[in-house]
Amino acid sequence: MAKEEKLKMFCYQCSQTARGTGCTVKGVCGKEATVARLQDNLLLATKGMAAYLYHARELGYTDPEIDAFVERAFYSTFTNVNFDAEDFVHLAIEAGEMNLRTMKLLKKAHIETYGEPKPTEVQTGTVKGRGIIATGHGLKALGALLEQTQGTEINVYTHSELLPAHGYPGLKKYKHLVGNLGRAWFDQKQLFSKYPVAILGTSNCVLIPREEYRERMFTTGPARLPGVQHIAGYDYTPVIEKARSLPVLDEKPGDVLLTTGFSKSIVLSLGEKIKQLVETGKIRHFFLVGGCDSPLKKAGYFREFVQRLPQDTVVLTLACGKFRINDLDLGDIEGVPRLIDLGQCNDSIVAIEIADGLAQLFGVGINDLPLTLILSWMEQKAVAILWSLLALGVKGIYLGPILPAWVNDDILKVLRENYDLRLISSPEEDIKQILSG
Numbered sequence: 001m002a003k004e005e006k007l008k009m010f011c012y013q014c015s016q017t018a019r020g021t022g023c024t025v026k027g028v029c030g031k032e033a034t035v036a037r038l039q040d041n042l043l044l045a046t047k048g049m050a051a052y053l054y055h056a057r058e059l060g061y062t063d064p065e066i067d068a069f070v071e072r073a074f075y076s077t078f079t080n081v082n083f084d085a086e087d088f089v090h091l092a093i094e095a096g097e098m099n100l101r102t103m104k105l106l107k108k109a110h111i112e113t114y115g116e117p118k119p120t121e122v123q124t125g126t127v128k129g130r131g132i133i134a135t136g137h138g139l140k141a142l143g144a145l146l147e148q149t150q151g152t153e154i155n156v157y158t159h160s161e162l163l164p165a166h167g168y169p170g171l172k173k174y175k176h177l178v179g180n181l182g183r184a185w186f187d188q189k190q191l192f193s194k195y196p197v198a199i200l201g202t203s204n205c206v207l208i209p210r211e212e213y214r215e216r217m218f219t220t221g222p223a224r225l226p227g228v229q230h231i232a233g234y235d236y237t238p239v240i241e242k243a244r245s246l247p248v249l250d251e252k253p254g255d256v257l258l259t260t261g262f263s264k265s266i267v268l269s270l271g272e273k274i275k276q277l278v279e280t281g282k283i284r285h286f287f288l289v290g291g292c293d294s295p296l297k298k299a300g301y302f303r304e305f306v307q308r309l310p311q312d313t314v315v316l317t318l319a320c321g322k323f324r325i326n327d328l329d330l331g332d333i334e335g336v337p338r339l340i341d342l343g344q345c346n347d348s349i350v351a352i353e354i355a356d357g358l359a360q361l362f363g364v365g366i367n368d369l370p371l372t373l374i375l376s377w378m379e380q381k382a383v384a385i386l387w388s389l390l391a392l393g394v395k396g397i398y399l400g401p402i403l404p405a406w407v408n409d410d411i412l413k414v415l416r417e418n419y420d421l422r423l424i425s426s427p428e429e430d431i432k433q434i435l436s437g
C-alpha cells in the first residue's frame with residue numbers, strides 16, 4: 001500500500017512561498033510536508049462538513065459549537081500558527097466528531113421538516129407530460145419546487161442524491177414526484193441531453209453543462225454554472241416556465257424499480273428478527289457498501305463485490321455509490337431485505353445509529369459486530385465521514401477506489417496502525433479475507 005510521492009506538498013498561501021510559485025518540498029516557513037498534508041486533510045474534512053451545515057441551516061437548524069470548530073479548523077491552517085503534526089491528527093478526529101454532530105443536526109432537520117423516511121418504491125421511467133429533473137442534495141429546494149409545481153401538470157423527477165427524497169412522507173405526498181431518472185452524478189451530461197425537460201441543480205455534483213441543455217438548466221443554493229441561470233432563494237417560477245415551454249415526454253416505464261427510504265426506526269424494528277437470524281446462522285455478515293461514487297474504472301469493484309457476496313449476507317448502502325448496486329435483486333432473508341438503502345451520504349449517521357443499535361442488541365461493541373464497511377470516496381463529504389468513523393473507533397474499513405492523494409506514507413502508517421484502514425484489492429480476495437476473519 002506504499003505510495004509513490006511525486007509532490008511532497010503544495011502550499012502557496014503566503015508571500016514567502018518558494019520561487020514565488022509554491023512550497024513543494026518543505027515550507028520556507030519550516031512547515032513539514034506531512035503537516036501540510038494534514039492541514040489539507042483537515043480543510044477537506046471541514047469543507048465536507050460545511051456542505052451538511054449549509055443544508056441544515058437552510059432548514060433553520062444551526063449549532064454554535066460546530067461553527068466555532070469550523071473557525072478553529074481554518075485558523076489552525078493559517079501561516080505560522082500550528083506546526084504540530086500530532087495536533088493535526090487530533091484536529092482531524094475532532095473534525096470527525098463535529099461532522100457526526102453535523103450529520104445528526106441535518107438528520108433532525110430533515111425528519112422534523114419532512115417526517116422519517118419509509119421504504120418506498122421509485123419508478124425509473126418517464127410519465128406522459130412535461131417534466132423537471134432536480135439533482136443534488138437539496139431537500140429544501142426540492143420541497144419548494146414540488147409545492148410550486150402542484151397543479152401545473154408538470155412532473156418532477158429526481159436524479160442522483162435526490163433519490164432518497166422519495167422516502168420522506170412530506171415529499172412523497174406530492175403525486176407529481178413521479179420517479180428517478182439516471183444514476184450517480186456523472187451521468188448527467190448524457191441524461192440531461194436525452195430528456196427535453198427543465199433541470200434544477202440544488203447543490204454540489206453539478207457538471208458544466210453541454211450547450212444542448214444549458215438554456216434549460218438552472219442552479220439554486222450553493223451551485224453555480226457558467227451560462228446557467230441561478231435562482232437565489234426558493235422561487236422557481238423561471239424553472240416552471242421553462243418546463244412549460246418544452247415538449248411533452250412519452251409514457252415509458254423504466255427497466256427497474258428502486259427501493260429507498262429505510263430509516264433507523266424501520267431497520268431497528270427488525271432488530272429482534274435480525275438477532276435471531278444471526279444467532280441461527282441465517283445471516284452471516286452485514287456489509288455497508290456505499291459512499292460517493294466516481295467514474296473511475298476501478299469503482300466497478302463495488303458492484304462486483306456485491307454480486308459475489310453469498311446469499312447469507314445483508315448489504316446496507318447509502319450515497320450515490322448505491323447506484324452501482326441498487327438495480328440488483330438480492331431478495332431477502334426471511335423477510336429481511338438483503339439490500340437496504342439508507343439514503344444520502346449524510347445518512348451515514350443513520351448507518352452509525354443502526355450499527356450502534358445492533359451492537360447494543362447483541363451486547364457487543366461496534367467492532368465486534370459481523371459488519372464490514374466497504375466505502376467509496378470521491379470528494380470532501382466522504383473525507384468528513386471517514387474521519388467520523390475513525391473518531392468512533394471503527395476499525396478495518398476497506399476504502400476505494402484509490403487512496404486519497406494527500407495521504408503520504410507517514411499518514412498512511414497512522415491510519416493503518418491505529419485504525420487498520422485497508423485499501424480495496426479484488427472483490428474475491430477481500431470477501432474471502434472478511435468472511436474468514
Ligand code: SF4
Nearest residue numbers: 011013014023027029
Ligand atoms: S505558509 Fe509556509 S509552506 Fe505555505 S506558502 Fe507560506 S512559507 Fe510556504
Ligand code: SF4
Nearest residue numbers: 205292293319320345
Ligand atoms: S454522494 Fe458524494 S459524489 Fe455522490 S452526489 Fe453526493 S457529494 Fe457527489
